[in-house]
Amino acid sequence: MGTREALLRLLRYGRPHVGVLVSAFACMAVLGVGTGAYAYLMGPALRFLLSGGTEGFGGEHAVPWLSKLPREAALWGFPLVVVLVGVVKGVGYLGQFYFMGLFAQRVVKDLRRDLFLRLTALSPSQLSKERVGDLLSRFSSDMTAVEWAAMYTVGSYLRDTLQVLVLASVALAMSPLLGGLMLAVIPLAALPASRLTRKALKGTREGQSQLGQLAGQLHEGLGGIRTIQAFNGQAAELARFSAHTQAHEKAVVGAAWARGAVPGMMEVLAAAALAGALAYAAATRAMEPAALLSLLTAVILVYQPVKDLGRVTQFAMQAGAAGERLFALLDLRHPVEDPPGVVPAPPLQQGLRLEDVHFSYGPRRALEGLTLELPVGKVTALVGPSGGGKSTVTSLLLRFEKPQSGRLLLDGVDADRYEAASVRSRFALVTQEPLLFSGSVLDNLRFGRPDATLEEVEAAARVAHADGFIRALPQGYETLIGERGVTLSGGQRQRLCIARAVLSRAPVLVLDEATSSLDPESEREVQAALAAVLPGRTALVIAHRLSTVTAADIIHVVEAGRILESGSHEELLRAGGRYAGLWTLQTSGAERGAA
Template sequence: MRRTLWRLLRYTRPHVAVLVVAFVCMALVGLTTGAYAYLTGPALRFLLSGGEQGFAGANRVPWLGDLPRDAALWGFPLVMVVVGAVKGVGYLGQFYFMGLFAQRVVKDVRRELFLKLTSLSPAQLARERQGDLLSRFSADVTAVETAAMYTVGSYLRDSLQVLILAGVALSMSPLLGGLMLVVIPLAALPASRLTRKVLKGTREGQTQLGHLAGQLHEGLGGLRTIQAFNGQEAELARFASHAKAHEEAVVGAAWARGAVPGVMEVLAAAALAGALAFAASTRLMEPEALLSLLTAVILVYQPVKDLGRVTQFAMQAGAAGERLFALLDLTHPVADAPDAVPAPPLAHALRLEDVRFAYGERPALDGVTLELKAGQVTALVGGSGGGKSTVTSLLLRFERPQSGRMTLDGVDVDRYTAASLRQQFALVTQEPLLFQGSVLENLRYARPDATREEVEAAAKVANADGFIRGLPQGYDTRIGERGVTLSGGQRQRLCIARAVLARAQVLVLDEATSSLDPESEREVQAALAMVLPGRTALVIAHRLSTVVSADVLHVMEAGRAVESGTHAELLQKGGRYAALWRMQTEGPAERGAA
């Protein structure tokens, strides 16, 4: 926990200047609070004597010098007003600058977290529940924000107030002030035990909150399935289980959190009662001096209690920090070598040579060797689980082979930076991914500096220009989140146009038509017929009819390329590809007759 808190403090370094200004404001609050305590006794005597006496029987008021009585009558209240005004300004500045400090710290945390999320491999994120990731980005970051806003400021402000008020109390009476202040460290032992309970409950509460967010995300995404199978009761029971665990953890932490100020109140009351009894029996002090001392001691317990309260915020931030750093400490499985250089453009071929790869214990590729030649369309076909999408992940450097190697024009790709290799690919996936915004903004995502003419030319190549111009505002039409206002075929053609606009060396189509209805598929096929000729492309498909014109086809099965050749060559062989072709093109009656 301590190491985590130190790591969180690293985010405060760039904003130390704002923290210094906030500390100056806190110093004003601390000094004026001490001044209030010091002036309490003189104020009582001033009130009782009608302005005749100030402090300890003297015929003047401290800080007012030897002013006449009439001047003192308005001068002393003026001092109180000035002290109050300075304290108010200090409070205002303290909260403003601490708020600014907290927001800047949290902005840096969110930025680093978002950068990490977008830099990890898809397989790494697939192992995490999406709702839990969102919980870390929201609830856990909020805990850090609360700590930055209140804990750092409280440690500075309240520690300073404790020192100032303790100084006032000791200046009035070292003996009595010391006896009353000695109770403060005695409260540390029970407070520390309770704080550990707060930490344990907070950790468990944050974990269960992540489970709740994860189930909510799954439930909203799979609502049709849940309702179709009447699974609401089962989902509710699972949700209730996590909710109960979260409740128990939070309530337990709240009990321990509430006990800390209770302990402080009891000890403070005991110290005050003992001091009053001691002062009354010994008559060591004048009444107004005793009042100032008691005021200082009473006021000193408030910042001490605040320190105990905000320590729990620090514990919450520590528990949240552990979850955040568990994510931030993940590293991409494909890290650049120290001497890696940018990759040159593909000139001849990309090759996988005896490549093996597994997801945990599940093998995905088992000694695959295949070649992707420049200027040719290469297709990977076969049933699910054959390893087709894994080849794409390896080529795009989302994953690293566990054995074997990949080469670019004969050079091992580990010699090059992953970013420069990815830059040579334009990817179109099975699920069209569009962003909230206009058609033009979505197409320019591939190349932000593209002119409108270049965007329109790419759309024409992808057979998308016609329907785009038919939209209400043409290329400036906003298409909603994930392109919800468009049909599946329209969304996919926009993705193809975006890939064309990228001017990448290799176009990768990963099941680009498998989720489309027949009409949308025909639209996309027409677009691909315009896009693919003369390009270097890798096409992954279940439907063989979409790749019959490919220059070379590889049939993937159980992680191996079991057959390779053109459509005609593979049909002539009469092997696995020919069997798949008959299965997809012949009707059930024909297959039965055969």
């Protein structure tokens, strides 16, 4: 997408708020008329100062109604007119800034909402390709660029264009020849200005990109500070950071030079035009001094909004570059999108089935013709080495991804016939990394069911063996646990996640390596919670540690995207296959560690 297309799409966000823009334009019209009135009154002002009487308002460049007033009234009337014009301009300025600020905030609010909705609607694999810091920079620096453009660029284009038209009309009315000569400099500057603008745009786009890189590295650095310090990696990180800052500086300074050259060029051309017009007027005496003063005032005033138009173009360029980055995200689509005619998924009666599924992450094959049953009321486990495709099964079941071939069936019906969100609502997920949100314990437990009563919350916490430690917290269920639950231990966070899953009442519980990152004591606590939760439930347990799945109704050993063998814990041990070998390896290692 080019910058022009990005700017046009950004302008569409202003359509719902066109009423606010019309109000701003009305204030700009008042401001433009007031500015033109100032220029027109400069000639009479000179006459007023020189003559000191009402005759100063007659002649070729007259203010008719003042010329008819008595001398004393005119002496007070003209200054009063100047003050009134100033009041009108002040009201116009105030109104246009207020309404343009309101317009900008509403546009950015809508854009932020759409971007947040899009990011939260993407699949985990899509988000994993983006650096978190770069995503955050799109919400901060890129949104700020759009906000400034909406507030200042749109307003300037409307206000300054209107002022240029009014002032040019005044200048041409005074003298079509001199006014035309002095105004001709404006179109003459268009070609070099456009070239400089393209150069500034290139630098602006590169600067925005480098800013995203800086934000990404900062986020990574803060998240990995222990590793950086443990390996004395500060110097290497600083070198990387310095490279990005230098690239950002080069791009921004180059863009600033190009932007600054535009008003500088206008200044030189304007001075040349004014000098030529003054020389011609002095040589030919084509105009009386008062009229010439009004003409010169109008032309001098017209150059300022023209320069302002060139100056605020930088905001448009920054917004265009930011829009390219924002729409690159907004145009992403989830791998599983609802086609027309889908319906909500019905309650699950028999079970789920992945049938002859193939799936790849780029060139890497994750699943090779896998077929898997998840019967209702049974605990199904997937075990095997890392990279075998176990977590990919979770992504397919929850409709984070779509099989490249094969099908997901719900009670024998293809899941593509159902709304993806309704299929997803059939699952409660507990992952390896226990994810909690900043807020209270109660808020986190109610995340999946905001309408749950306190009694239901406490019952779910008791099932997950979490009620005891929750009540021991300073404010019990109302205790704030910090970002990602930093005030709790790993085992406590995981038990809260299990309680949240229980409270959600989803018919299928998915535990994806739920105990693999825990220490032995925390693992025992979570295992006790799972022992209370799993019996009689429809569940999928993905585990690396086989001790987690011994009570499962059926265990599948998954390796290289295929199911090698299936059965209960005892059946697989008796078979003496891959599972038995993994069991021997893990239990013998545990015994040696205990010894």
